[in-house]
Amino acid sequence: MRITELSGRVGVSTRLLRYQEEQGLLAPRREENGYRYHEEAAVERVEQIRGLLGAGADH
Known part of the structure:
Protein backbone atom coordinates (compact mmCIF):
# COMPACT_ATOMS: atom_id res chain seq x y z
CA MET A 1 0.00 0.00 0.00
CA ARG A 2 1.17 3.53 -0.57
CA ILE A 3 2.19 5.78 2.29
CA THR A 4 -1.07 7.78 2.14
CA GLU A 5 -3.12 4.60 2.54
CA LEU A 6 -0.96 3.44 5.45
CA SER A 7 -1.32 6.88 7.03
CA GLY A 8 -5.10 6.68 6.81
CA ARG A 9 -5.27 3.16 8.18
CA VAL A 10 -3.12 3.82 11.23
CA GLY A 11 -4.10 7.43 11.87
CA VAL A 12 -0.67 9.04 11.69
CA SER A 13 0.70 11.62 9.29
CA THR A 14 2.75 10.74 6.25
CA ARG A 15 5.43 13.00 7.71
CA LEU A 16 5.66 10.79 10.81
CA LEU A 17 5.83 7.67 8.64
CA ARG A 18 8.67 9.18 6.63
CA TYR A 19 10.46 10.04 9.87
CA GLN A 20 10.05 6.46 11.08
CA GLU A 21 11.46 5.31 7.76
CA GLU A 22 14.49 7.63 8.14
CA GLN A 23 15.08 6.17 11.61
CA GLY A 24 15.05 2.63 10.24
CA LEU A 25 11.80 1.65 11.95
CA LEU A 26 9.97 1.09 8.66
CA ALA A 27 11.48 -0.29 5.49
CA PRO A 28 9.11 0.10 2.56
CA ARG A 29 10.25 -0.95 -0.83
CA ARG A 30 10.42 1.57 -3.65
CA GLU A 31 8.46 0.97 -6.79
CA GLU A 32 9.96 1.83 -10.19
CA ASN A 33 8.16 5.19 -10.12
CA GLY A 34 9.76 6.03 -6.75
CA VAL A 46 3.29 1.28 13.16
CA GLU A 47 0.66 0.35 15.75
CA GLN A 48 3.36 -1.38 17.80
CA ILE A 49 5.58 1.72 17.61
CA ARG A 50 2.67 3.91 18.69
CA GLY A 51 1.97 1.59 21.61
CA LEU A 52 5.55 1.67 22.76
CA LEU A 53 5.70 5.46 22.51
CA GLY A 54 2.44 5.69 24.43
CA ALA A 55 3.74 3.44 27.17
CA GLY A 56 6.82 5.62 27.54
CA ALA A 57 4.68 8.75 27.82
CA ASP A 58 2.91 7.34 30.88
CA HIS A 59 6.09 7.37 32.96
Missing part, protein backbone atom coordinates in the same frame (compact mmCIF):
# COMPACT_ATOMS: atom_id res chain seq x y z
CA TYR A 35 6.63 5.55 -4.66
CA ARG A 36 7.00 3.85 -1.30
CA TYR A 37 5.15 0.54 -1.04
CA HIS A 38 4.38 -0.76 2.44
CA GLU A 39 3.49 -4.36 3.03
CA GLU A 40 0.46 -5.23 5.17
CA ALA A 41 2.78 -5.95 8.10
CA ALA A 42 3.62 -2.23 8.26
CA VAL A 43 0.18 -1.54 9.77
CA GLU A 44 0.97 -3.76 12.75
CA ARG A 45 4.50 -2.35 12.99
Whole structure:
Protein backbone atom coordinates (compact mmCIF):
# COMPACT_ATOMS: atom_id res chain seq x y z
CA MET A 1 0.00 0.00 0.00
CA ARG A 2 1.17 3.53 -0.57
CA ILE A 3 2.19 5.78 2.29
CA THR A 4 -1.07 7.78 2.14
CA GLU A 5 -3.12 4.60 2.54
CA LEU A 6 -0.96 3.44 5.45
CA SER A 7 -1.32 6.88 7.03
CA GLY A 8 -5.10 6.68 6.81
CA ARG A 9 -5.27 3.16 8.18
CA VAL A 10 -3.12 3.82 11.23
CA GLY A 11 -4.10 7.43 11.87
CA VAL A 12 -0.67 9.04 11.69
CA SER A 13 0.70 11.62 9.29
CA THR A 14 2.75 10.74 6.25
CA ARG A 15 5.43 13.00 7.71
CA LEU A 16 5.66 10.79 10.81
CA LEU A 17 5.83 7.67 8.64
CA ARG A 18 8.67 9.18 6.63
CA TYR A 19 10.46 10.04 9.87
CA GLN A 20 10.05 6.46 11.08
CA GLU A 21 11.46 5.31 7.76
CA GLU A 22 14.49 7.63 8.14
CA GLN A 23 15.08 6.17 11.61
CA GLY A 24 15.05 2.63 10.24
CA LEU A 25 11.80 1.65 11.95
CA LEU A 26 9.97 1.09 8.66
CA ALA A 27 11.48 -0.29 5.49
CA PRO A 28 9.11 0.10 2.56
CA ARG A 29 10.25 -0.95 -0.83
CA ARG A 30 10.42 1.57 -3.65
CA GLU A 31 8.46 0.97 -6.79
CA GLU A 32 9.96 1.83 -10.19
CA ASN A 33 8.16 5.19 -10.12
CA GLY A 34 9.76 6.03 -6.75
CA TYR A 35 6.63 5.55 -4.66
CA ARG A 36 7.00 3.85 -1.30
CA TYR A 37 5.15 0.54 -1.04
CA HIS A 38 4.38 -0.76 2.44
CA GLU A 39 3.49 -4.36 3.03
CA GLU A 40 0.46 -5.23 5.17
CA ALA A 41 2.78 -5.95 8.10
CA ALA A 42 3.62 -2.23 8.26
CA VAL A 43 0.18 -1.54 9.77
CA GLU A 44 0.97 -3.76 12.75
CA ARG A 45 4.50 -2.35 12.99
CA VAL A 46 3.29 1.28 13.16
CA GLU A 47 0.66 0.35 15.75
CA GLN A 48 3.36 -1.38 17.80
CA ILE A 49 5.58 1.72 17.61
CA ARG A 50 2.67 3.91 18.69
CA GLY A 51 1.97 1.59 21.61
CA LEU A 52 5.55 1.67 22.76
CA LEU A 53 5.70 5.46 22.51
CA GLY A 54 2.44 5.69 24.43
CA ALA A 55 3.74 3.44 27.17
CA GLY A 56 6.82 5.62 27.54
CA ALA A 57 4.68 8.75 27.82
CA ASP A 58 2.91 7.34 30.88
CA HIS A 59 6.09 7.37 32.96
